[in-house]
Amino acid sequence: MPNVLTYAEVRGGDLRKISLESVSTARALADAYGGEVHVVLTGGPGVGSHTGTLGEHGADAVFVTEHEALAQYNPEALSALVADRARNAYAAVLIGASARGKDLAPRVAAKLGAAILSDVTSLRLDGDALVATHPVYTGKVLATLRLTAGDAAAVVSLRPGAFSATPAPRTARVEGVPPSGDPTAVRVQVKETTTADSRKLDLAEAPVIVSGGRGLKAAENFKLVEDLAAAFGNAAVGATRAVTDDGWRPHSDQIGQTGRQVSPELYVAVGISGAIQHIAGMRASRCIVAINKDAEAPIFKVADYGIVGDVFEVVPALTAAIRELRARP
Amino acid sequence: MKIAVCIKRVPEMDVKFRIAASGKAVDEMGLKWDMSDFDGYAVEAALQMVEKLGTGEVVVVSLGPDATQEVLRKALSMGATRAVHLKSDQVPFDSAAIATALAAELKDGGYDLIMFGKMAIDSASGATGVMVGETLGLPTVHGCSKLEIATGRGSARRELEGGAEEVTFPLPAVVTIDEGIARPRYPSLKGIMAAKKKPMDTKPAQLGTVRVTVDAMALPPERAAGRIVGEGAAAVPELVRLLQTEAKVV
Numbered sequence: 001m002p003n004v005l006t007y008a009e010v011r012g013g014d015l016r017k018i019s020l021e022s023v024s025t026a027r028a029l030a031d032a033y034g035g036e037v038h039v040v041l042t043g044g045p046g047v048g049s050h051t052g053t054l055g056e057h058g059a060d061a062v063f064v065t066e067h068e069a070l071a072q073y074n075p076e077a078l079s080a081l082v083a084d085r086a087r088n089a090y091a092a093v094l095i096g097a098s099a100r101g102k103d104l105a106p107r108v109a110a111k112l113g114a115a116i117l118s119d120v121t122s123l124r125l126d127g128d129a130l131v132a133t134h135p136v137y138t139g140k141v142l143a144t145l146r147l148t149a150g151d152a153a154a155v156v157s158l159r160p161g162a163f164s165a166t167p168a169p170r171t172a173r174v175e176g177v178p179p180s181g182d183p184t185a186v187r188v189q190v191k192e193t194t195t196a197d198s199r200k201l202d203l204a205e206a207p208v209i210v211s212g213g214r215g216l217k218a219a220e221n222f223k224l225v226e227d228l229a230a231a232f233g234n235a236a237v238g239a240t241r242a243v244t245d246d247g248w249r250p251h252s253d254q255i256g257q258t259g260r261q262v263s264p265e266l267y268v269a270v271g272i273s274g275a276i277q278h279i280a281g282m283r284a285s286r287c288i289v290a291i292n293k294d295a296e297a298p299i300f301k302v303a304d305y306g307i308v309g310d311v312f313e314v315v316p317a318l319t320a321a322i323r324e325l326r327a328r329p
Numbered sequence: 330m331k332i333a334v335c336i337k338r339v340p341e342m343d344v345k346f347r348i349a350a351s352g353k354a355v356d357e358m359g360l361k362w363d364m365s366d367f368d369g370y371a372v373e374a375a376l377q378m379v380e381k382l383g384t385g386e387v388v389v390v391s392l393g394p395d396a397t398q399e400v401l402r403k404a405l406s407m408g409a410t411r412a413v414h415l416k417s418d419q420v421p422f423d424s425a426a427i428a429t430a431l432a433a434e435l436k437d438g439g440y441d442l443i444m445f446g447k448m449a450i451d452s453a454s455g456a457t458g459v460m461v462g463e464t465l466g467l468p469t470v471h472g473c474s475k476l477e478i479a480t481g482r483g484s485a486r487r488e489l490e491g492g493a494e495e496v497t498f499p500l501p502a503v504v505t506i507d508e509g510i511a512r513p514r515y516p517s518l519k520g521i522m523a524a525k526k527k528p529m530d531t532k533p534a535q536l537g538t539v540r541v542t543v544d545a546m547a548l549p550p551e552r553a554a555g556r557i558v559g560e561g562a563a564a565v566p567e568l569v570r571l572l573q574t575e576a577k578v579v
Contacts (some may be wrong), residue, residue: 072494073494075469075471076468079463098490099472099487099488099489099490100489102455102471102472103459103471103472103487105456106424106455106456106457106459106460106463106471107459107460107463107469109424109425109456109460110425110428110459110460110462110463110464111463113425114425115423115425115426115540115541116424116425116454116456116460116541117541118424118453118454118455118456119453119454119455131544134453134454135453135549136451136452136453136546137340137342137346137355137451137453138342138450138453139549140342140345140346140548140549141346141348141355141546141547141548141549142546142547142548142549143422143543143545143546144543144544144545144546144547145422145541145542145543145544146541146542146543146544147540147541148540148541148542150538150540187468187498187499188468188469188470188496188497188498189496189497189498190494190495190496191484191495191496191497192494192495193489193492193493193494193495194492194493194494194495195492202490203490204490205490208578232579244509250488250493251474251488251507251508251509252488252489252490252492252493254508257342257450258366258367258450258508259508265578266572266576266578266579276342276343277342277343280342283549283552284549286576286578287572287576287578288552288555289568289572290555295557300555300557301554301555302552302555303555304552304553304555304556304576305555305556305558305568305571305572305576306555306556306557306558307557307558307559307560307561307564307565307568308557308559308560308561309560309561309562309564310561313561313562314561314562314564314565316562317562317565318565318568318569321565321566321569322569322579325569325573325579
C-alpha cells in the first residue's frame with residue numbers, strides 16, 4: 001500500500017505551521033493512494049510531545065528521533081535520517097519549502113536517486129504521476145509539472161502558506177527511531193543560530209505583512225512600519241530590495257523577485273512604488289493595501305485599496321485605528 | 330584554489346511573458362538573455378576569492394543549447410579562466426536530471442570548491458546545486474550570504490526566516506550563493522577582448538533520466554483593478570471599514 005512520508009519542522013521547540021500544512025497535504029495524497037501518512041519528527045529531547053498535534057492533522061504514524069545534535073538544523077544527519085525512512089516503500093515524501101526544507105528536500109531526493117518537484121503551490125495524483133503547480137519566471141508564469149513515478153519515492157517541497165492545515169484527527173502510532181549514524185560526526189556544523197527577535201513572526205507564516213520601501217526615506221523611519229505591524233498583533237515586517245540593499249533591513253526581509261515570495265491574507269505596502277521585481281514577491285497576497293504619496297505609482301495597479309498621501313501622516317493614523325480596533329472586546 | 334561555478338542562461342525577467350503556441354513554454358521571441366542573477370553573485374564571489382589568494386582558477390560550467398556559450402563568454406570576460414559547455418538543446422525542468430549531468434562533469438575535476446547560485450531565476454527550483462553536492466558526496470551549504478575560505482575550511486552564513494545560521498565545513502565542498510555576497514562586476518573592454526581567446530570546451534550533456542515534464546504553462550490570473558479609497562489620513566476610517574466589511578481581513 002503506497003504510503004506518504006512527511007517531515008515535521010520544529011524550530012525553537014515549536015512545531016512550524018508548515019509542518020501541519022505538510023501533514024494535511026500528505027493526508028489528502030495518502031487518501032488518493034489509499035495509504036497512510038507517516039511523519040518524521042526530530043529534535044532535541046522532548047520533541048516527541050508534538051505527536052498529538054500531528055495525529056490531529058491526519059498522521060497515522062510518527063517516527064520520533066530525539067537527540068541533542070538534532071536540536072538545531074543538522075543537514076547531514078537529518079537528510080540521512082529522512083532518506084533512510086523514505087527507503088521503506090513510500091510513494092512520496094513531502095517537505096515544507098521553508099529555508100531549511102529547501103535545503104533538506106534536494107538532499108533527500110539525491111540520496112534516494114529520486115526526482116523532485118520544488119516549491120509547489122498545488123499537488124494532486126493523476127494515475128501514478130504527481131501533478132503540481134510551480135510558479136516560475138518570478139511568479140509571472142505558472143507551470144504545471146508532471147512527475148512520473150520511478151523506483152524511488154518522489155520528493156516534493158511545498159510552498160509555505162499555499163496549502164491549508166485542516167484537522168483529520170486520529171491517534172498516531174508513535175515509534176522511537178535512533179539517528180542514522182552518529183549525528184555529531186557531520187562535516188557541515190551549525191556553529192550558531194541567530195534570531196533577530198524570537199517573538200518576530202515569520203514572513204511565510206504571518207497572516208498580515210506590513211512592508212516598507214524607499215518612501216520611508218531613512219532606516220529609523222521603519223519604526224512606523226514596525227508600529228503598524230505591532231498594532232495588528234499578527235503581522236510580520238517586510239521590505240523592498242532597495243531598502244535591504246541600503247542595509248535598512250536584513251536581506252532575509254526582502255520581498256520580491258530575488259527574495260521571499262509571500263501570500264498573506266493582508267499585505268500593506270508603505271512607501272513602496274511597486275517595481276515589478278517587488279510585485280513578483282507579493283502579488284499572490286489575498287488583499288493588498290498601498291499607501292504612497294504618488295497617485296501614479298504602479299503599486300496602486302495591484303492594490304485592492306489605496307490611500308494617496310504622506311506615509312508619515314497616514315501610517316500613524318492607520319496604526320491608531322487598528323490599535324483601537326484590536327483593543328475592542 | 331580551483332573553483333568551478335555552475336551558471337545558467339535565463340531570460341531577463343523585466344518583461345511581460347507570453348505563452349508559446351505549444352502551451353508548454355514561454356514564447357522566447359524578443360526575450361533578452363543573461364546569466365541568472367544568483368549565478369552572477371557566485372561568479373563574482375569566486376573571482377574575488379581567487380584574486381585575494383593571488384592564485385587559482387575559476388572554471389565556469391553551463392548546461393544548455395548553443396546560445397549558452399554567450400553567458401559562459403560573459404563569465405570569461407568578468408575574469409573566469411576557462412569554460413565548459415555541456416550541450417543540450419533542451420534544458421529539462423528536472424533538477425535531478427541536470428544534477429546528474431553536472432556531477433558527471435565535476436566529479437574528477439579536482440575542484441576545491443564548486444559554486445552555484447541558490448536558484449535559477451527562471452525555473453526557480455533551487456535544488457540542482459544541493460543535489461550535485463549530495464551526488465558527489467561533498468559537504469554542501471545552501472544559500473550562503475557570506476562565505477570565507479581559509480586553510481582548507483570554509484565558513485558561511487545562511488539566511489533563514491527571521492534569523493541566520495553560521496556554519497563551518499571542510500573543503501572540497503559545494504556551496505550555493507544567495508544575494509548580499511558580492512555585486513557582479515561589469516566586464517571591462519580588456520576583459521571582453523581577453524575572453525575571446527580563453528578556452529571553451531563543448532561536449533554533450535549526459536543528462537539523467539528525465540522524470541519531470543511540463544504539462545502546461547499559463548499566465549496567473551490578473552488582479553482585478555483596485556480603487557483609491559481617498560487621500561491622506563482622512564481616508565483611514567474608510568479603509569479600515571473596507572478591510573473589515575468587504576475584504577474581511579481585520
